[in-house]
Amino acid sequence: MTERPMPSEDGILAFHKRCEDFYPADAVDADIAQQRAWYDALCAAFDAAPPAGMVKADGLVAGRIPVRRYRPAAPTTQTRLFYIHGGGFVVGSLESHDAICAELAEAAGAELVSIDYRLSPEHVWPAAFDDCWAVLVELLLENRPVVVIGDSAGGNLAAGIVLKARDEGLKGIAGQALIYPGLGGDLVSGSYVDMAEAPGLSTVDVAYYRDIYGAPEEAVHAYPLRAEILAGLPPAFITGAYFDPLRDDARAYAARLALSGVPVDFREEKQMIHAWLRARFMSEGAKAGFAALCAAVRRMANL
Template structure:
């Protein structure tokens, strides 16, 4: 199907990006300016900001409790933003929808960003918060069942990398990995995946923009050949948690996500790959108010409920 008409209308009205090098400070400010005021956000039983003390420092987190209960399944969420954008605020609406639809307590992670924090600072923050969430001292009333990791775009990269790192470390409590249009291959050769050519121009995120947007992360020491940087390059995927991989029809990064799902299945891992027609990159963050795309939260709920 063609690009969804509402997405096409909004993209057509967007101004061209300013010329010259990317300014992370200005781009972050522009992102934050789009955040809805607190009174317009989806209400939940409780939303609490706190700090997790880890071996590498303090990590801000926001905890979303959908309803009052004695114990909860947990979902630890990593926001997207090409490793240098995004925050607890810019993705607050995503975390709220995840909590409401899944019934899980959601922990959103305010990990350190490039270029100010060199690789693997952000990944280490995400991994440390997952380990913290499973501990009794976290005070999250985890019921010992579901412990999912989830993320969109670069956050999906972190979710896959955390699941792999935890597996290698012998930490086997992660039960699911949920990847929304994940950035899993940071080698940006345009011939590497067909979707990089097919969806190169006109759908919001463009193939030519991938390298400069991810340069802050790569220049900080992240090697695209490292499976913790490009999780699709991991040689052995056996033993990883079941995965839901969500992609968009018109996303340049569509094929790397779908390839990861195929490789997981070939390794004996339960993996569901779900392509959303008419959608480009970022639709969970930017267009989940459209009913067809809000269903991604229901699909997430159903995926979590199958185990």
């Protein structure tokens, strides 16, 4: 039997243990309501107070899409950040990534908008994508630059709407930050094999989330790695986790962007697992990775 790949950093191992106390490794076998209840409890366990002076306001875009706006006490730029949460297109909400969004807004000195897009299986492709696209268009219509950010499934949605913006000639995206994104790799080679049983996310889990999302194979904006042309996209910051079946999606997309002439800042967190953003107060590697993400977003927002 092949030995399960595991990092050696104590902090990330403690994080993984704490996660599994809330969200079992076989969570995808449970019904959707149970998965969401477990995920909500997990997120609450890693919650943190917002930075001093941070103002939050909930509202709707297009009369139906819930968003949350974050304004730091002392903004330094007119650029807005648009954050799209992860969760396999199945779990997650405005609450699940609330602290992460607040800290990113503070670090960048920029207002941030997060989205509560429709989830599968109640709303399959292209519902989540359409919601994210509608919010992006609304932000761009306000004639202020936008940095699009997403983690995991949110990284997929972020990359997809940035591709569509280029395809439709929309201007104003100052950058994209993709955090351990799932971008449409083949599931049968590279990290999908080497890290098939990695802690926090397995290749079987990835296949489950893709299946429940229901995007057809020809939907290039759902599988950004399959896009034939990547030239003309905005600058990118891409960070992957070594112990993650999605690792090679991040590597491959960063390489293809660079070969297409797109400015790319790529990091791979060598001791990290999927979802390491939540470990930023438990793990030195996650703390360093989050600091690099914040610095990259700040650079893109303040150009």
